[in-house]
Amino acid sequence: MITIETWDTGRFGIKGTSGPLENMIGGDYDEKIRIFCRSLLDIQDNVYLSFNPEMEVPVKNFPWQYQSPILYIDAFRHFSKVVKEICPMVKVIWGTAGYPGADEYYPGDDSVDGIHIILNSKSESQTNAYPRSSSMASVIKGKILRMRFMNKPLIIAGASPNKFSKSDSMSLDTAIKSIEENKYILYAGELLRNQSVNKTDHAVGKAPLIGVYDPKGLLINEHNISIEHLFIDWSNVEDGSLERQIDQINRRSHNALLTIEPWRGIKWKTDANVLNRMTLGKYDEAIGKIYKAVSKAKGTVYLRFAHEMEIPIHRYSWQSQDPVDYIKAYRYFMTFEKNILSSNIKRIWGPAGDRGSLEWWPGNDVVDYISFAVYGLPDKNITDPSAQESFEQIFNRKSYRMRLVDKPFFITEFGVKGSNKFQNKWLIEAAKKIKKHSSIYGISYFNFVDNPKVWGKVAAPNWAISKSSFLNFAEELSP
Template sequence: MGKRYTLYLSLFFLMGVVLYSKRHVFIKNRTESKDIIIKDSKQQALGIFYHGSDSSYVTMPAIAHYSLQWMNTDQDTVENNRLIDSLSHHETAVLSVETWAGYNERNQQINVLGDVISGAYDDKIKKLCDGLSGVQDKVLLSFNPDMEVPVKKYPWQYQSPVEYIKAFRHFSGLVKKLLPRIKIVWSPAGYPGADEYWPGDTFADLISVSLLGESERACNNYPLVNNTTTLIRRKIHRMRMIYKPIIVLGSEKIPSNAKNRAFFEIAAKTIGDDWHSIQPLKKEAAPQVSGLKNTDRGMLIGVYDPRKLLINEKAVSVEHLFADWGAIEDGTLERQIDSINSRGRAMIITVEPWRGKRWPTSRDVLKDMVKGMYDPIIETTYRIISRAKHPVFLRFAHEMEIPTMRYPWQSQDPVTYIKAYRYFMRFGAHLKNIRRVWGPAGDRGSLEWWPGDDVVDYTSIAIYGLPDKNITDPRLQESFSTIFKRKSYRMRLVDKPLFITEFGVKGSESFQNNWLKDAAFTIRKSNIIAGVCYFNQADNPKVWGKIPAPDWGISETTFENFVEALSN
């Protein structure tokens, strides 16, 4: 299984699980609370998986688990002697260090991550490391687990990923300085969006993910996966951007018994079999786009404008088209491309694999595509695209990560999507005018659907002022800068220029002008944005239920003000 397997096999007897304390409320009056040490054997590891070209896995023996819950910053309250004595009686043990929140004399909750970053826990960390110095080769050390699950079970949850990473790095950096041989475990639940909290290769040696732990069961943002094999595979897959061994933990709901260890082996083997079909063999730089009519600063400015209200604006260098199977079949796409050619512009073409006559809508479109069932319509698509006289930014099956059923390619297995995306894009490998665009909305967990460096030239996200269907008051819309900061951060593990292929704002003209002024300022400051494309249309009313669909249309004057603000 390769040299790397042999290297990690030497760590096998050091692998363990991270204990999650069973608090449902935060501890009050922290200054009067004693630190707590708990031994728990309920959660056990099913196995450990190694991502890579020689993907491999091993199952795990039972290991002792301890939780050290710090209720205050007073290092004298740590029961180090009892803890170290307990750890020394085991061949291998896992110690989860948890900084529990209390309340100050004004009954205000204390920011435990801020305390870690400021060094308030340093004396405790140093004293702990002093005690662990004799057993550091047999202890795995974890810090504040389940950080990414959007619930408030632990005081370090529902916090900024940047803040958590700073705290983790502070803790890990100090520990590694004092105990250079100890292994540090980063312990998310493996919930969608976990990668946002990844602290970096230098600060974590291993990863652990848990199966239906308490935090995850308390959260309803995403449907729970009931099939154990699928659940394990999805959680391992979410960690594929991070090349570290992954410990898969059981729980009270999914214990580490022979049955579930068999499920782990099936999931691990499936991932290994899929590796070469979903992973690029090498990185390829995005091509430089030239020959376009841009602003002075090189920014591509586009519009989706089916009402043709803005397409005559001089600043427009890109026009956006949405092409389903029907538009490809009946010649609509071909006519639209010819029209854009006459205006001398580039185009964004978002291919939507549904709503055809010969090729009707199917929930199995992604699976069937890889089987070759859609080859004729894909070939027709590329034949039509080849008529474009300027660069084509080709986006396929967008917003795939949103857990809804608006499109048939949503709420699908990410591996299935990746295979279909790669299959579709390879049909146009010979066309020099195509720029391949991977187009998530930029929501939590987007990188599960990342198809690989070799088939992506640009990443795109969507930024709309009214993403929440419960919001009807335009004044409650988030600013462009707030949304951009959140969504662009989620793309930080992929090194591609960003094309905001859809953005829009609803409201009065004065409100739209102010929102777009903020957008222009944010775009100007960014060094990763290659282009922006305004969605000058109302959304589909069918997906908004009883609430009127938002209309993001703007006037020529508002658009011109935005362009001017971009150019300043």
């Protein structure tokens, strides 16, 4: 196993620049690679070449970190191509740390022979971007699961000078045992898809369906609206309000988008172990009532269960949980009433679209659409409306993270804050971009203020828009 690192000591000698990757793509290292590969031709044993490892960890320990995934992928693919021209027998290894978001940097099956996961890497020790697990078994399990979309042999090793200890070996056995117990939902071929996919779900040139979350009822009667978005928790099941709301949606001849939030009730209280206890049947009565109410809908019902699960915070009780527990709970909910699950029910998997989202991918057979939020504010520290990102910027970043699965998008939450003039401009630009993405099946505007409790000292953003801005957006969205 030989690790190749492109440290450019000349023009691009400063850590964090993209120079070495650009130089690789430009062919600047080709002759050096060929000379090196010729020296390997007489070796009888297996030779593994790893290129610029730990690329996905968000630190600047190496000059190829904190770079565009596409830039890294292009550099890796070029390296692999040059190596194979001289040494077709050499195994080219993708040397990931196995950190959240590693899949964004996967170069593709045709340029990768194997994957090298690194434990206790220096890069990971330098970042706190994600909470660290106290259990090595959990760490190893997470790293392995992040590779489940790549059908390649896996090498697991400790970072030099640390050795793979006996304790690490025991942790590996524990991790593998846990994965084996759930392999029927984690690795079944029909539940995963390869990259290079086409997410088209409607005819090119046809406008996506338009929905709205509109608690004040300011927009729901507009003729452009075909979907009404409701957030449903246990209290809505207990007090019968879900059935009443579906009845109102039926009267308006609309379809229903239901985001199911499994918490906050009287009989079924907020539960930090909601995912585990769901699969044990604790919430069967509540789930049964949801499906009973859904069965009375006259139009299509889009079900989104336990959204934004991958964000490493505790806003919702189902966040910061074991991805396997989430997957099992999602599948349990979506397959609960097989006799009711007819063609008018569509299932939405709703991550936030953050790094590592695909760890929570529940399977091809229980997802009809992928959803993520597109809000103008990149984080809660930015309050200047003009500093907001465009729809295109956010959509491109989040949709790229879904490149290894093959489903159309339903943007179930999006919004922009600011003056009416600014909102109108942002939305018009968004509509122009949306029309170019045939992969976007539907889009639902969040016409309300966000929850103030989660924004701390910063005022919660008010995404509400005027009727004129909404109508201008809908008109621009028309084919």
